[in-house]
Amino acid sequence: MRKIEFLDTSLRDGEQTPGVNFSIKEKVAIAKQLEKWGISAIEAGFPAASPDSFEAVKEIANTLTKTAVTGLARAVKSDIDAAFDALKNAKYPQIHVFIATSPVHMQYKLKKTPDEVIASITEHVTYARSLVEIVEFSPEDATRTEKDFLLKAVQTAVDAGATYINIPDTVGYTTPTEYYETFKFLIDNVTSDRDIVFSPHCHDDLGMATANTLAAIKAGAGRVEGTVNGIGERAGNVALEEVAVALKIREIYYQATSDIVLNETFATSELVSRFSGIPVPKNKAVIGGNAFAHESGIHQDGVLKNPETYEIITPELVGVKKNSLPLGKLSGRHAFITKLQELGFDEVTDAEMKELFSKFKVLADKKNEITDADIRALVAGTTVENPEGFQFDNLAIRSNDDGTQTVTISLRNEGQEIIETTANGSGSVEAIFNAIDQFFNQSVKLDSYNIIAVTEGIDAQAEVHVTVENNDTGTIFNASGLDFDVLRASAIAYANANTLVQRENAGIITKKISEKANPEDPED
Ligand SMILES: CC(=O)SCCNC(=O)CCNC(=O)[C@H](O)C(C)(C)COP(=O)(O)OP(=O)(O)OC[C@H]1O[C@@H](n2cnc3c(N)ncnc32)[C@H](O)[C@@H]1OP(=O)(O)O
Ligand SMILES: CC(C)C(=O)C(=O)O
Numbered sequence: 015m016r017k018i019e020f021l022d023t024s025l026r027d028g029e030q031t032p033g034v035n036f037s038i039k040e041k042v043a044i045a046k047q048l049e050k051w052g053i054s055a056i057e058a059g060f061p062a063a064s065p066d067s068f069e070a071v072k073e074i075a076n077t078l079t080k081t082a083v084t085g086l087a088r089a090v091k092s093d094i095d096a097a098f099d100a101l102k103n104a105k106y107p108q109i110h111v112f113i114a115t116s117p118v119h120m121q122y123k124l125k126k127t128p129d130e131v132i133a134s135i136t137e138h139v140t141y142a143r144s145l146v147e148i149v150e151f152s153p154e155d156a157t158r159t160e161k162d163f164l165l166k167a168v169q170t171a172v173d174a175g176a177t178y179i180n181i182p183d184t185v186g187y188t189t190p191t192e193y194y195e196t197f198k199f200l201i202d203n204v205t206s207d208r209d210i211v212f213s214p215h216c217h218d219d220l221g222m223a224t225a226n227t228l229a230a231i232k233a234g235a236g237r238v239e240g241t242v243n244g245i246g247e248r249a250g251n252v253a254l255e256e257v258a259v260a261l262k263i264r265e266i267y268y269q270a271t272s273d274i275v276l277n278e279t280f281a282t283s284e285l286v287s288r289f290s291g292i293p294v295p296k297n298k299a300v301i302g303g304n305a306f307a308h309e310s311g312i313h314q315d316g317v318l319k320n321p322e323t324y325e326i327i328t329p330e331l332v333g334v335k336k337n338s339l340p341l342g343k344l345s346g347r348h349a350f351i352t353k354l355q356e357l358g359f360d361e362v363t364d365a366e367m368k369e370l371f372s373k374f375k376v377l378a379d380k381k382n383e384i385t386d387a388d389i390r391a392l393v394a395g396t397t398v399e400n401p402e403g404f405q406f407d408n409l410a411i412r413s414n415d416d417g418t419q420t421v422t423i424s425l426r427n428e429g430q431e432i433i434e435t436t437a438n439g440s441g442s443v444e445a446i447f448n449a450i451d452q453f454f455n456q457s458v459k460l461d462s463y464n465i466i467a468v469t470e471g472i473d474a475q476a477e478v479h480v481t482v483e484n485n486d487t488g489t490i491f492n493a494s495g496l497d498f499d500v501l502r503a504s505a506i507a508y509a510n511a512n513t514l515v516q517r518e519n520a521g522i523i524t525k526k527i528s529e530k531a532n533p534e535d536p537e538d
């Protein structure tokens with residue numbers, strides 16, 4: 015049975031999702047969880063894109079001990095130098111060089127002839143290979159590239175020293191049969207005296223990313239690329255959890271396995287969802303809230319008689335655990351520590367533990383039963399917070415006789431100074447957002463506002479997701495807030511989003527606007 019390697023690009027392609035902007039701390043926390051999940055290589059970013067991206071790759075390279083870390087680079091020497099500099103301390107560094115090979119990309123975007131692209135592949139893969147042992151090459155938009163030219167580009171990269179050949183379906187255009195044939199064609203025709211590993215990199219524009227990825231494995235691919243929860247540019251990348259579980263359930267058919275620790279899947283998905291601000295839909299395959307729910311009578315009858323009638327994946331397989339140790343307001347420190355360990359949070363420091371326990375006690379006073387989801391939410395909010403900018407402190411609401419609401423909100427700056435603003439609104443949320451707008455005094459448009467209950471029941475914690483647009487730059491930011499009270503969660507989410515906008519305006523973070531189409535550009 016073949017072992018399929020997994021490369022996760024949630025921190026690079028995943029961050030290209032409109033609105034997603036992970037802080038460096040969040041990226042490191044995700045990278046550590048990915049290592050625990052059994053990912054063999056993490057594409058930690060595009061170091062040449064911004065100082066923030068560079069620092070994140072560097073920090074992850076300094077942190078991981080088991081997993082290879084790779085950085086993306088155009089076929090441009092300074093991009094490759096930036097990737098190498100960021101990866102200097104990685105235990106297992108890799109550099110990923112890409113250049114487009116489809117006619118439309120070469121002619122309009124790169125303004126290069128096919129011969130110039132081939133020369134660029136030789137020059138830049140050779141250069142990357144002079145710096146690190148393991149180089150990955152991607153012919154961008156491979157699935158719209160003419161077959162013989164694709165083979166020529168790939169053979170050129172192999173001859174220049176690339177070990178991993180990634181065949182991106184950049185615009186989510188291919189189909190399973192076609193992609194299978196592309197892989198077969200390349201694997202059968204590329205020659206090398208070294209072992210070359212081919213990998214799919216699928217986008218989900220036509221909803222075929224998982225099927226395409228599995229077809230590539232069937233054709234002989236040895237590594238897969240994708241993201242957690244399928245986040246990524248446009249309709250997203252392939253969701254790696256779907257590929258990992260499909261391989262497990264159909265391992266005989268694919269004659270392949272992986273090192274993915276499947277019972278870490280749910281925790282990985284939840285962390286990425288929280289930090290990306292993108293909730294997992296209830297009907298999402300493998301990890302959605304309904305993935306294991308049986309609603310209709312005939313299905314329930316079948317499952318009661320034998321779960322195998324309708325259940326091919328068990329909740330336990332992907333780490334959805336039964337709440338074996340229920341916690342409440344009378345629980346003590348020992349039970350709390352045991353629960354943290356049971357949930358896999360074994361790296362919590364003493365100081366974090368102290369803070370977590372006091373937050374747990376506050377929550378337990380308000381909520382009858384503290385579930386595992388509450389604890390995970392608590393940990394995510396405490397161990398990774400945005401230390402820069404203003405933090406939500408408190409809010410007070412008054413209903414007026416004319417039906418309007420008045421809100422006084424206080425925010426705390428890094429020096430722990432508390433600043434208050436007051437505003438009116440026709441409803442409480444509007445008044446809260448008006449008060450925060452008044453405080454930040456910057457031009458922001460609210461694009462979306464969503465509330466999710468973290469757990470079931472009337473005393474559930476609320477998670478609020480907002481998407482805002484910085485009117486000065488057009489950049490979109492997602493942010494979330496979590497609290498027992500939905501209005502406080504709303505205030506936290508909106509204040510966090512405004513903090514990101516403020517940091518962009520101050521030049522501390524940069525995010526290229528990829529989500530806005532340019533009508534003048536033939537590619538858009
Ligand atoms: C399919 C993918 O996911 S590709 C990865 C996409 N990710 C990103 O774009 C990350 C964020 N990007 C950025 O921060 C910026 O685009 C940067 C820093 C990389 C470059 O910024 P700028 O120098 O301002 O260039 P800009 O983005 O406007 O244009 C891209 C340039 O790179 C060229 N280019 C694009 N891809 C490649 C490549 N693989 N190899 C060589 N050149 C390339 C384009 O032709 C264009 O060149 P031109 O300026 O001569 O016309
Ligand atoms: C950079 C490449 C691998 C990419 O993300 C794509 O083509 O989708």
Ligand SMILES: [Mg+2]
Pocket residue numbers: 027182184215217247
């Ligand atoms: Mg991609």
